[in-house]
Every structure is written in C-alpha cells, then in structure tokens.
Amino acid sequence: MDIKLLTDCPRDAVDRLLNVIHLFRDIRASSEWQYDVLLKRSRLVGLQPGEPLLNAGDVDQWVYFLLRGELQVHVEGERERLVSERPLAIIRPGELFGDLSMLLAEPRSATIVAAPTSRDTQVLGVDCTLFADLDDFSLLHLPTKLVFYRNMVHSLRWKLEVYRSKYPGHQLADSHRKLKLYTGPKNSREELSALADQARALARILLDWNAEFGSGQLVDDDPEVNDFLESMLS
Structure with a gap:
C-alpha cells in the first residue's frame, strides 16, 4: 500500500482533483x-492487485x-482466498464508500x-473523525x-x-422515502442533528439492501482525476 498525504502533493493539482468531488468543492465554496x-x-492510497484496503x-x-x-x-473468507472468491459487489471510479461504518460507528462489515x-488502483481517503461529534x-x-x-x-x-x-416491488423500495424530512430553521444546529439522524437511518436501510443484493454502481472515470494521478505517479 502506497500512501501519500495530500499536503505533500502540488496544491494546484490537489485543488483540481478535489474540485470534482462534491464534498470538497462544497466545503471550499463555504470556507x-x-x-x-x-x-x-x-x-491518496495506491493499491497493488489483490491488496486489501479495508478489512x-x-x-x-x-x-x-x-x-x-x-x-x-467481500463479506467473508480468509484473506488468502479473497482474490479467488466471487465478490459481493464491485466498486468503480467515482463511488463513495466506507460511509456506512463511519455514520453508524460500527465495525466494517466487509x-x-x-x-x-x-x-x-488509486483511492482518496478522508478521516472523518471531526464530523462525528456534532457539538x-x-x-x-x-x-x-x-x-x-x-x-x-x-x-x-x-x-x-x-x-x-x-x-421497485421489494419491501424496502419505499423505506427511505418514508423518512421524515427536516422542516425547521435552516443552517442551524437543529438541522445538523436532523441531517445526522437521517443519514444514520438511511445508512441502516442501505445495509439491509446490501445484505440482500450487494452494492456498487457504474460511474465513468473523470479525465481531471486521471490527469492528477498521472502527475502524482510519474
């Protein structure tokens, strides 16, 4: 596993990379x-074929x-067997993952x-410890x-x-739509608490889906991301 801190990379290249990720772009626009x-x-984490990122x-x-x-x-099996097992799901470029464990403060399930x-294989990792304590x-x-x-x-x-x-006919299909949306004061601590509660409730519903069907969505590679990685790895 090859790990590079973003602070050790050229700032202009980092800014281009993070500008295509909604979370970073939105936070930068705010402050x-x-x-x-x-x-x-x-x-930034680089992985060799078959190398684990999370256990x-x-x-x-x-x-x-x-x-x-x-x-x-993969949801089970010894590490030496993982590369030969049929995976539960595939993660492709553009996907966010690891959020369920973070939101629910539970051990990783896969x-x-x-x-x-x-x-x-190149992955951007964000330590979200600072987001956990809402106060x-x-x-x-x-x-x-x-x-x-x-x-x-x-x-x-x-x-x-x-x-x-x-x-569409599954018993979980409308579960997330039944969650009550926040209607109180905007940009308040009350909204933050409500959003965190909603995120955790959605995460539990997604865990139920994943347990039955797996996860992973198709998202195309972004050329700006590729340009950044080529500059970092050349």
Missing part, C-alpha cells in the same frame, strides 16, 4: 480555511472515494480489496458539518433510489 483543515486529514471488523472513521481502478467487496486485474466546532464549524451531512444524505438517497429503480 477556504475549512477546506484546508479537511485537506490535512486526507490521503471486515476494522473500526475507524475513514470515508473513501475510488479515483482509478476497481475494488471488490473486506475491500483491489481487483486482481486492476493494475493501477464540537473547535476545528470544523457548523456550516462545514452541515455540508458534510447534506452530502452524506444525498449520496445515500441516490444509492437507495438506484436499488428502488432495480427492485
């Missing part, structure tokens, strides 16, 4: 200083974005490895945490809508 705080908590049972607060290559999701045929604004302020949880809710609802479109 350049808050963007810098999150930048210091992020890293079932791990406990941490990292959320990831796959930038290049392909990842496989092992994620670079696909055996993926020769250039701590010493480093990340209220607007930044609101951006984070709005992004989490949007991402989870999108994944659930994909499941709903594939299995």
Whole structure:
C-alpha cells in the first residue's frame, strides 16, 4: 500500500482533483480555511492487485472515494482466498464508500480489496473523525458539518433510489422515502442533528439492501482525476 498525504502533493493539482468531488468543492465554496483543515486529514492510497484496503471488523472513521481502478467487496473468507472468491459487489471510479461504518460507528462489515486485474488502483481517503461529534466546532464549524451531512444524505438517497429503480416491488423500495424530512430553521444546529439522524437511518436501510443484493454502481472515470494521478505517479 502506497500512501501519500495530500499536503505533500502540488496544491494546484490537489485543488483540481478535489474540485470534482462534491464534498470538497462544497466545503471550499463555504470556507477556504475549512477546506484546508479537511485537506490535512486526507490521503491518496495506491493499491497493488489483490491488496486489501479495508478489512471486515476494522473500526475507524475513514470515508473513501475510488479515483482509478476497481475494488471488490467481500463479506467473508480468509484473506488468502479473497482474490479467488466471487465478490459481493464491485466498486468503480467515482463511488463513495466506507460511509456506512463511519455514520453508524460500527465495525466494517466487509473486506475491500483491489481487483486482481486492476493494475493501477488509486483511492482518496478522508478521516472523518471531526464530523462525528456534532457539538464540537473547535476545528470544523457548523456550516462545514452541515455540508458534510447534506452530502452524506444525498449520496445515500441516490444509492437507495438506484436499488428502488432495480427492485421497485421489494419491501424496502419505499423505506427511505418514508423518512421524515427536516422542516425547521435552516443552517442551524437543529438541522445538523436532523441531517445526522437521517443519514444514520438511511445508512441502516442501505445495509439491509446490501445484505440482500450487494452494492456498487457504474460511474465513468473523470479525465481531471486521471490527469492528477498521472502527475502524482510519474
């Protein structure tokens, strides 16, 4: 595993990379200083074919974005057998993952490895520890945490809508649509609490879907991401 801190990479290239990721783009639009705080908590991870990134049972607060290559999701089996097992799901470039464990503060339920045929797997990891305590604004302020949880809710609802479109008659199909939406004061602590509750509820519904069908959506590679990675790895 090859790990590079984003703070050790050329800033202009980093900015181009993060501008295609909604979370970073939205936080930077809100505050350049808050963007810098999150930048210091992020890293670029390179994986060899078949190398694990996450293991079932791990406990941490990292959320990831796959930038290049392909990842496989496995729910059981010894590590030496993972590369030969049929994966539960495939993660492709553009996908956010690891959010369920972070939101629910539970051990990771799956092992994620670079696909055996993926020769250039690159992942962006973000340490989201600072988002977990909703009452701590010493480093990340209220607007930044609101951006984070709005992004989490949007991402989870999108994944659930994909499941709903594939299995419209399933008993879980309308579960996320039945969750009560927040209608109180905007940009408030009350909204932050409501968004966090909604994200956790959506995460549990998505876990139920994943347990039955797996996960993974097709998203095309982004040329700006490829340009950044080529500059970092050349």
